Amino acid sequence: MLNAADKDFETLLLQHLPAEVLRPVEPRYTEEPRSYHTGKVGLLALPRTVEEVATLIRCANEARVGVIPYGGGTGLVAGQLTPDGPAPLVLSLERMNAVRDIYPDENVIVAEAGVILADVQAAAQNADRLFPLSLAAEGSARIGGNLATNAGGTGVLRYGNTRDLCLGLEAVLPDGQIWKGLTRLRKNNTGYDLRNLLIGSEGTLGVITAAALKLFPRPGNTGTAIMVVPSPRAALDLLSLGRSQLGEGISAFELMNRQGFDFLTEVLPDVRQPFDTPPDWCVLIDVGLSGGLDAAEALETLFMAGMEAGLVSDGLIAQNEQQATEFWTVREQLPQANRLIGSISSHDISVPLRALPEFIEAGLKKVAEVGDFRVNCFGHVGDGNLHYNVFPPRGRSRDDYAEQRAAIQRAVHDLVDEVGGSFSAEHGVGRLKVDDLEHYGDPAKLSAMRAIKAALDPNGIMNPGAVLRPAAG
Incomplete structure (x- = not known):
C-alpha cells in the first residue's frame, strides 16, 4: 500500500479531477468523538458527484492507495481513521448532500450519502412523512455512514435498523465502477443482494453515494412516558405487557439506571431530570398511534396495568411536546455524560x-x-x-x-x-x-467475509484495517 501523500498520486488525481476536490487536511478528519485515537491523512478529497467519487476510487486502485470513506465522523470504533500504515486518502461525502427526490405516495426518499440524518428527517416531515431512524448524533451523522455501519438508534423496536429502511443504493465499487442500484422497488429478486452486502460493510467493499430510503406515515397521536420499574426483568415484562396492549404502537423502549442520572448530576447539572430522587431503574417509552386512538390514554392504561402487576411503582406521562423533549434529553445526554466522566x-x-x-x-x-x-x-x-x-x-x-x-x-x-x-x-x-471479531466470530463466516473482500477489493484499498485485518503481504 502506497502513501496518499505521495506527490505522484496527487498529480494523478489532479489530471482527472477539478482542483477544488482536493482540500487541506483539517484536524477533525484525524480525530474521533471520544478522543481515544488519532489517525493519519495523506490527502483529503471532497467530491460533489458520483462520477468524481468513481474517478478517485479508480485512481486509488491503480496506485494501490488506501481509501477511507468519511461520513460525519461520529463513529465510535475508529472505522473512520487509521493510526497505522501508509497515510490514506480520506474521501468525505459531505458535499454530496442533496435530497434528490421524494415520493410521498410511495413512501420513499432518495438522498445522497452526505445528507445529515436530521435533514433527511426534516425533508420527510415537510412531506408529511416519517423517516424513523433516530440517534443521539443525528445532527452531525450522515446517512451514508448510517448505512455503512447499519446504525440502530431508538426506533429499532418498531422500524428496524438502517438496513431495514433502505430499498436501493448507488455506490462505487473498489475498481471504480458505479453500481446504479438506486431502485425504489419493494420486491426485486434479481440475483445476489449487493445492497445488503454493502450496508454494514463499513466502507470496506465500496463507497455508498446515495440511497432510496423508506418513509412511513406520521403517527396521528404520539405520547412519551417514564415509568419506574424495580428491575430489568420487570422492564421486559412491562414491554411484553405493552406489546399485548398496543401492538406495534410502541416506537421506543429505553432502559436507564441510577448511575446514569448520577452522572448527569455530576457533569451536566443543567439537564432537567424527571425525578427528585433518581430511581434505580426506569424505562422511557414512546408510542405512536393512528386513527382516533389517544396515546396519553394508552400510556395511562399501561401504567395502571403495570402497577397492578407489580411492574411499575411510579411514573410520569408527558403532558406536552416540551415535556416529552425534556424526557428524551435526559436519555440523549447520557452518552455525553459518559464522555465527560x-x-x-x-x-x-x-x-x-x-x-x-x-x-x-x-x-x-x-x-x-x-x-x-x-x-x-x-x-x-x-x-x-x-x-x-x-x-x-x-x-x-x-x-x-x-x-x-x-x-x-x-x-x-x-x-x-x-x-x-x-x-x-x-x-x-x-x-x-x-x-x-477474530476471537468470537464464527470461522465459516470469517472465511466467507475474507473471500468476499478478496474478490471485490483484491488490492485491499477500501478502508484497509477496518472489520478485517489486512491480508499478509
Missing part, C-alpha cells in the same frame, strides 16, 4: 431478551471481580441492545486504570458470548474490534 471500557452489546436481566446481574459481578468500578448500563432494551460502560470511582481518572481495560473488556465480552449475544450491536467493528 471518561469510561475505562465501553461496550456496545446485544443479548437475547430472555438473557438480559441475568446478563446485567452477572456483568456487575464480573466487573467487581476486576476492581471497584462504576457501571452505567442503559440502552435500547426493546431490541436487546445495551450500552454497558465501566468507569473509575469518583475522583479517579480512566487513565489510572488503563492496564485493566483489556481485562474488563474481555470479562464483559466473554459473558456476552456465553449468553449468545454480540460484542457489537450497532456501532460496527471498525478497527477497535477486529481482535474481538
Whole structure:
C-alpha cells in the first residue's frame, strides 16, 4: 500500500479531477468523538458527484492507495481513521448532500450519502412523512455512514435498523465502477443482494453515494412516558405487557439506571431530570398511534396495568411536546455524560431478551471481580441492545486504570458470548474490534467475509484495517 501523500498520486488525481476536490487536511478528519485515537491523512478529497467519487476510487486502485470513506465522523470504533500504515486518502461525502427526490405516495426518499440524518428527517416531515431512524448524533451523522455501519438508534423496536429502511443504493465499487442500484422497488429478486452486502460493510467493499430510503406515515397521536420499574426483568415484562396492549404502537423502549442520572448530576447539572430522587431503574417509552386512538390514554392504561402487576411503582406521562423533549434529553445526554466522566471500557452489546436481566446481574459481578468500578448500563432494551460502560470511582481518572481495560473488556465480552449475544450491536467493528471479531466470530463466516473482500477489493484499498485485518503481504 502506497502513501496518499505521495506527490505522484496527487498529480494523478489532479489530471482527472477539478482542483477544488482536493482540500487541506483539517484536524477533525484525524480525530474521533471520544478522543481515544488519532489517525493519519495523506490527502483529503471532497467530491460533489458520483462520477468524481468513481474517478478517485479508480485512481486509488491503480496506485494501490488506501481509501477511507468519511461520513460525519461520529463513529465510535475508529472505522473512520487509521493510526497505522501508509497515510490514506480520506474521501468525505459531505458535499454530496442533496435530497434528490421524494415520493410521498410511495413512501420513499432518495438522498445522497452526505445528507445529515436530521435533514433527511426534516425533508420527510415537510412531506408529511416519517423517516424513523433516530440517534443521539443525528445532527452531525450522515446517512451514508448510517448505512455503512447499519446504525440502530431508538426506533429499532418498531422500524428496524438502517438496513431495514433502505430499498436501493448507488455506490462505487473498489475498481471504480458505479453500481446504479438506486431502485425504489419493494420486491426485486434479481440475483445476489449487493445492497445488503454493502450496508454494514463499513466502507470496506465500496463507497455508498446515495440511497432510496423508506418513509412511513406520521403517527396521528404520539405520547412519551417514564415509568419506574424495580428491575430489568420487570422492564421486559412491562414491554411484553405493552406489546399485548398496543401492538406495534410502541416506537421506543429505553432502559436507564441510577448511575446514569448520577452522572448527569455530576457533569451536566443543567439537564432537567424527571425525578427528585433518581430511581434505580426506569424505562422511557414512546408510542405512536393512528386513527382516533389517544396515546396519553394508552400510556395511562399501561401504567395502571403495570402497577397492578407489580411492574411499575411510579411514573410520569408527558403532558406536552416540551415535556416529552425534556424526557428524551435526559436519555440523549447520557452518552455525553459518559464522555465527560471518561469510561475505562465501553461496550456496545446485544443479548437475547430472555438473557438480559441475568446478563446485567452477572456483568456487575464480573466487573467487581476486576476492581471497584462504576457501571452505567442503559440502552435500547426493546431490541436487546445495551450500552454497558465501566468507569473509575469518583475522583479517579480512566487513565489510572488503563492496564485493566483489556481485562474488563474481555470479562464483559466473554459473558456476552456465553449468553449468545454480540460484542457489537450497532456501532460496527471498525478497527477497535477486529481482535474481538477474530476471537468470537464464527470461522465459516470469517472465511466467507475474507473471500468476499478478496474478490471485490483484491488490492485491499477500501478502508484497509477496518472489520478485517489486512491480508499478509
